[in-house]
Amino acid sequence: MRRRLVVLVLVLLVLCLPPWLTLFASGTAWPFPVFLAGTAVFAAWLVSFPFLMVAGHGPRRADRAARVADTSLGVIWVLFTWSLLGGLVHLLLIGLDVGGAGRARTVAVAVAVVSAGLLAWGHHEAMRVPRVKRLDVHVPRLGGGLDGTRVVVLADTHYGPIDRAHWSARVAGAVNALDADVVIHAGDIADGTPVQRREQSAPLGTVRARLAKVYVTGNHEYSGEAQGWLDRMGELGWEPLHNRHVVVERGGDALVLAGVDDVTAESSGLAGHRANLLGALAGADPARPVLLVAHQPKYVPQAAAAGIDLQISGHTHGGQIWPFNFLVRIDQPVVHGLSRHGERTQLYTSRGTGFWGPPFRVFAPSEITLLTLRSGSTSATAPRTGDTTAADTGSGVSGSVDHG
Incomplete structure (x- = not known):
């Protein structure tokens, strides 16, 4: 049980780290309240997600908890994927010396916009006949x-x-x-x-x-x-x-x-x-x-x-x-x-x-x-x-x- 808990924590950290770095750290230089709010959101998800999963998909089968857990997992997966791709783009821009001091923030905004668009479209695709x-x-x-x-x-x-x-x-x-x-x-x-x-x-x-x-x-x-x-x-x-x-x-x-x-x-x-x-x-x-x-x-x-x-x-x-x-x-x-x-x-x-x-x-x-x-x-x-x-x-x- 202890090993499973350690593995779960590591997986959640791996999923959260690239989006957090891309959107709120790694040179984005957002005002401190924005950085703090973003960090708090990721930290709250890290702490609450295991409990939501157990409540939603465990013996209790609480549908409300399952809906929150499942939806948030999808959001994190999309952010994780496109943050990794955004990170590669960021490195390419650095190598080409394009974008200047604001390139990290530009990449962060682009990742957020693309992810939001894909999530909206993906939800429509999932729910339609x-x-x-x-x-x-x-x-x-x-x-x-x-x-x-x-x-x-x-x-x-x-x-x-x-x-x-x-x-x-x-x-x-x-x-x-x-x-x-x-x-x-x-x-x-x-x-x-x-x-x-x-x-x-x-x-x-x-x-x-x-x-x-x-x-x-x-x-x-x-x-x-x-x-x-x-x-x-x-x-x-x-x-x-x-x-x-x-x-x-x-x-x-x-x-x-x-x-x-x-x-x-x-x-x-x-x-x-x-x-x-x-x-x-x-x-x-x-x-x-x-x-x-x-x-x-x-x-x-x-x-x-x-x-x-x-x-x-x-x-x-x-x-x-x-x-x-x-x-x-x-x-x-x-x-x-x-x-x-x-x-x-x-x-x-x-x-x-x-x-x-x-x-x-x-x-x-x-x-x-x-x-x-x-x-x-x-x-x-x-x-x-x-x-x-x-x-x-x-x-x-x-x-x-x-x-x-």
Whole structure:
């Protein structure tokens, strides 16, 4: 516990030091009251942040404390990033002997303005209904009867301390406008319990799909009643793929929709929860193509070894706030988009529909994804031109679902 406390203090100091130096010290020569006020703000954040995090995300789950902690963390991260870049610019100006005595103050103002602008834009990006990202995915083993199957992907909605019930309803409306055959929620549905986030999750019950609506757990469910969320999604009319599969059929051809628990499930200690691909595929016809839903992209080696045709994942948020995407890449094989792994397996990684923690998205836009599955051996996987919020009009189809 002592070591953790020391590490936390060091991390907070590292985050605070560059912004403090850039904005209020390092030659800015602000009047003393300005310097004192700025220093006091950073010191207050350093002291209060751990307590706010514990109150907001600990056993009490005080949403007000969580909102303050999460928002302030996002602000500090953006200031940290752009203060480092501002420091490099300052050194360059010194080397070029440009700016004179006022260059430190000019850099400080520029960093403050850029950071404020990015935070305002990033908050708007986080809170709006995501744009629809459209992509054709060729699945060679897909039967011709399933050619054109429309799969809508949601991931990382993270219903949480900020009440987004209205946003959730608008997202459900956007999904319904896409006229989907299959709708997938790839996990991290909420931060909190089903009771806490009941109103925010309720609009998911209005989502429509011709063939199936399926859901798997993400890592955040395992800190907020994973089994409760599986039950809640079943109550809302979704198929919880708790290491199991369903089979959808159209035009005489079939597709296996399988799902596994998140890779963190086994360490949660929750009985019966672990990522079990063999269990998920038990009884499935090996000749049929398989679409696997697994929350984290890092599960793709297991998918490739099993000959899965397409894995759908989320988790990364595309980094959410640049340049965090570079840190995500250390832990995950892909940050976002369509990628190929092995001879057969493709992986689509969503940037996510919502956000976690800080209510900002900077250079990592959220998305509702429309994947159109194409049969045949063509390897073209390029996205359609541009992202849009407008819905395509799909042709009417009928189908059935068998439970595996």
